[in-house]
Amino acid sequence: MxxxxxxxxxxxxxxxxxxxxxxxxxxxxxxxERSIINEITLINDTIQLERFMTVPFPLNFTVRLWNITNRDEVLAGAVPVMTEAGPYIYKLHQQRIIDELDESNITYRILNHFEFDPIASYPNTEDDIVTMINIPYHAIIQVAETLFPGSTITQLLNPFLGSVFGEFNTPIAPFRVRDVLFDGIPICQSSGIPAATICQLIRSMSDDTQNMEPQQDGSLLFSLVGYRNGNPSHTYVASRGLDDHADLGRIFLYNNLTSLRFWKDPEGEIGGGGVCNMINGTDSGIFAPFLTEDTILYALNTDICRSVKLQYQQDSEYEGIPTMRFAANEWFLNNDDGCFCLNMTHGINQENGCLLHGAIELFTCTGAYMVLTNPHFLFADIRYRNGVIGMTPNVDQHRIFLDLEPNTGILVRGAKRAQFNVFMRSVAGITATQNLRTTLTPIFWVEEGMSLPEKYVDEIKSNLLxxxxxxxxxxxxxxxxxxxxxxxxxxxxxxxxxxxxxxxxxxxxxxxxxxxx
The missing domain is CATH 1.20.58 (Methane Monooxygenase Hydroxylase; Chain G, domain 1)
Structure with a gap:
């Protein structure tokens, strides 16, 4: 027994x-796995689709403007001494306007609304005055220099700059924060005949300049991010993840195009195909599930007209949620493929006309001679950083990073960061610029970030973890x-x-x- x-x-x-x-x-x-896929793919009448359409909490949009503390000395040829003004923090309310839903793809436009947060920004206010490099001033005289080589035209332009720029007729000027960010700096308010001729040329340029907005009275307003506030983006066509969850959120078309038109193609022509014009990844609001250390993420950032590559860095944690950190390091702006070199922006360049490591010109993207770097010239050639005083690059504070829950691909914390700069230099025929030292001068840097609120942290913990x-x-x-x-x-x-x-x-x-x- x-x-x-x-x-x-x-x-x-x-x-x-x-x-x-x-x-x-x-x-x-x-x-x-099937349960996770059903939770995160964009299925009709689900919470996931609803949250994709309207982000249920505001993102943080933080701006730090670069203040030039020694204006008079710089105009006389000194090295600019820079200090950060800010932070100026805005609540970024984001929604996606759905134009079409078919069996596989979703067509949408992104609509942003910025709301100043006086409590988070305190003691800084939008009425603060910051002494900055005068972006529209340098943009216009440098475009004139390019369009009309030689000093004759710019010499003729010089006496009438006061009529064009008014009180801001100087390479470095004091600006109210709200004006320079959103409301706009007035240009071409004068009705004089010489100024009107010049302004007609500027208006023709404004069609390709996202920062310049024509007014009914014929004048123009220049702002740094006003174009993003309340104006729907071009259309995106992305995968809903129903056919293959690995394609969730992947963009197939942007502005009805399969590739961008801003960078050089393999033949060296701007506007064709090639690596730099490829539309890779998602819009950074959604990612595919089941991440590993070998996963490479891409996010299309239309503000800088390119996709950003992010690679695994380390395991991390957010409010008790195990996460994986992906980041964009020195490869982000290395231009090894050569197609980001436009040879259109003149300042401190390599012998072949390209910018130095860690800087990308944005003329075809913004319509102005702006230069993209990481904040504080992180990972950039030391010559740019040494051209001004006040840069203190820090990897943790100044690079792009994302923390994602690896099973679902849910973004729990992250920050898109970028610094915009312009070459401050002398332009032949423009008297006020003759003593300027050639420097890549920071204008401002931004951080578009998010940290998942407690309500949604608890939801991940209870439903998934x-x-x-x-x-x-x-x-x-x-x-x-x-x-x-x-x-x-x-x-x-x-x-x-x-x-x-x-x-x-x-x-x-x-x-x-x-x-x-």
Missing amino acids: GMICGVVISVIGAVLVIVISSVGYAVIPGIV SSLNLIRILVPVLIAVSTLILVIGLAVIVIVKMRMSKEQPITMPVTRPAFTT
């Missing part, structure tokens, strides 16, 4: 080990219990056999007596 009992227990234990191992490590992960942790703990425990049952069954068999061998009677061999005859 004991032997039978041991065999039964052993069989039960072995069966349980096999079944639980198979179910726990083969079946259940597939069920969990608790289930994953339960599976992670429960399956090994059940296997251990089943193994224990198997061991007990085997032990019973061994014990029974030992007892049976002890209780078996010992029989002595019988010897027959020998008979002799």
Whole structure:
């Protein structure tokens, strides 16, 4: 009886080990994976689609303007001494206007609304006055220099700059924060004939300049980010992730084009195909699930007219949620492919006309001779950083990074960061610029960031992590219990056999007596 009992227990234990191992490590992960896919893909009438359409909490849009503390000395040829003014923090309310939903793709436009946050920005206000490089001034005289080589035209332009720029007719000027960011700096308010001729040229340039807005009275307003406030973007066509979850959010078309038109193609022509014009990745609001250390992420950033590559850096954690950190390091602005070199922006360049490492010209993107770098010239050639005083680059504070929950691809914390600069230099025929030292001068840097609010952190913990942790703990425990049952069954068999061998009677061999005859 004991032997039978041991065999039964052993069989039960072995069966349980096999079944639980198979179910726990083969079946259940597939069920969990399917559940995650159903939660994060853009299925009709789901919370995920609703949150994709309207981000349920404001993002943080933080601006730091670069204040020039020694204006008079710089105009006389000194090195600019820069200090950060700010932060000026805005609540960024973001929604996606859905134009079309088909079986595989979603067509939408992004609409942003900026709301100044006086509490988070305190003691800084939008009425602060900051002494900055005069962006429209330098942009216009440098474009004139390019369009009309030689000093004749710019010499004719010089006497009438006051009519064009008014009180801001200087290479470095004091600006109200709200004006320079959103409301705009007035240009071409004068009605004089010479100024009108010049302004007609400027207006023709404004069609390709996102920062310049024509007014009904014929004047223009220049602002740094006003064009983003309340104006829908061009259309995106992206995957809903229904056919393949790995394509979730991946953009196939932007502005009805399969590639961008801002950078050089393999033949060296601007506006064709090529690596730099490729539309890669998502709009950074959504990512595919099941990330690994080998995953490479891409995000299309239309403010800088290119996709950004992010690679795994380290495991991290946010409010108890295990995350993976992806970041854009020195490769972001390295221009190794050569197609980001436009040879249109003149200042401190390589012999071939390209900018130095860590800087990308943005003329074809913005319509002005702006230069993109990381904040504080992080990862940029030391010659740019040494051209001004006040740069203190820090990897953690100034690079682009994303922290994502690896199972779902949900972004729990991140920051898109960029610094915009312009070459401050002398322009032939423009008197006010003759003593200027050539420097890549920072204008401002921005951080568009988010940290997942507590409500949604708790949601991830309760809906996802608790289930994953339960599976992670429960399956090994059940296997251990089943193994224990198997061991007990085997032990019973061994014990029974030992007892049976002890209780078996010992029989002595019988010897027959020998008979002799």
